[in-house]
Amino acid sequence: MVHHIVGAVFVLIGALFLFLGALGIVRMPDLYNRMQTGTKATTLGNVLTMLGLGIMHPAWLLKLTLIALFVLFTNPISSHALARAAHRVGVPMTPLTVKDTLKDKKPVVKEAEV
Amino acid sequence: MQRLPSILIAIGPLWLLWIALTGSTDPEELVAGGIVAVLVAVLAGGEPFSPASLKIFQPRRFAYALAYIPYMIWAIIVANFDVARRVIAPKMPIRPGIVTVKTKLKTPVGRLALANSITLTPGTLTVDICGDELCIHWIYVAHEDIEGATREIVEGFEKYLEVIFG
């Protein structure tokens, strides 16, 4: 019975991190900063939730581990693809930005309304 | 036919993945999984794998790969508390910017691993790779020059990845 409670607490912490990720994409000023919180907080939230579920029900641990690994591997890739495409079409950065070396290297291709 | 060794290597992990996903060891499942694994490996040309990927089983590389896992887990936890602190703080302490760093890794898989690791760790997000330079969005720019940024972001991972994929 104890492992049920421990696992549920892990799930709860994971859900809190997921919530923080969502809060981050609302609060952050521009797309790239949103992506930072949207990638990191949700990744740890996913892994913690899967870990907690695995503690609660050890028979499912293999499949839960697969899901967690899947998130861990694909999440950076999709956010990298989004960030690259956004920079390519010239999504503006926040005025707080101090430096943009990519702009000097690869100028923005088009100002599409993406 | 020069892809044949890669295809043969790719069949093994794909078959193991099938077994893990179905979660059963019935003979029928095993045969079906084998057929699907061969088909996928042939269609993909054994793509992410190559004969070089067998080198991971050399003891030194394997030990470094094992040591990389706890290092990565610790980095992810630090990253998340860092991000959580920035999100909750009423006046968000951010100083974003895109900086360039250099990498010494040569293989595509090694660079992929480096880029993914950078994305998962504190305040950094890989935006683009051009040649041996990575353009990284940093949520709090501490060093604007290439050398400082490389020292701060890349070198911790490169120590491990150079041995694993080098």
Place this chain on the structure above:
Amino acid sequence: MANLLLELALAIGAAGTLLAVVRLVKGPRAASRAVALDVLTLITMPMMAAYGLYAGRQIYLDVALVYGILSFLGVTALARYADRGV
């Protein structure tokens, strides 16, 4: 007790979903909306898995996994479209 905690976690996840929808509606351009879609997927996947445990059926995990894979494909296709057109 454990069930109550799971329900609470699901409710927190749903609240997070609502916040992400705020960004989805506000998002100045399609790119911000795509980020919101990504985050929504990442919130829904563990919630599906947690609900699977709550309901005691393992097949819900498969739904979560299939959803994750296909949504990754969708987001990547969106990014690729914006980059150079599908």
Place this chain on the structure above:
Amino acid sequence: MNIVTWLNLVDLLVCLVVIISAIGAAVHRNLLAATVFAGVVSLAISFLFLRLAAPDVAMTEAAIGAGLSTVIFLIAVRRTEEVEGKDQ
């Protein structure tokens, strides 16, 4: 069995998400944004199917809504965009 739990709250919130994003998909002029909204609709409906104890339907909804229809919409947008551009 008539007890109201947290899960009923979750159902309500998810229904709200479906309504909001369906309206968004109908209203928006930018076709990419509308595609994203349609993806969110299928995501939320897939969760509702899970709540109704229909995992097979949920899996199909996920496969069609998230994967196939997004890609097909993108291809359609690309094929038609040029015509719209000439129109303006």
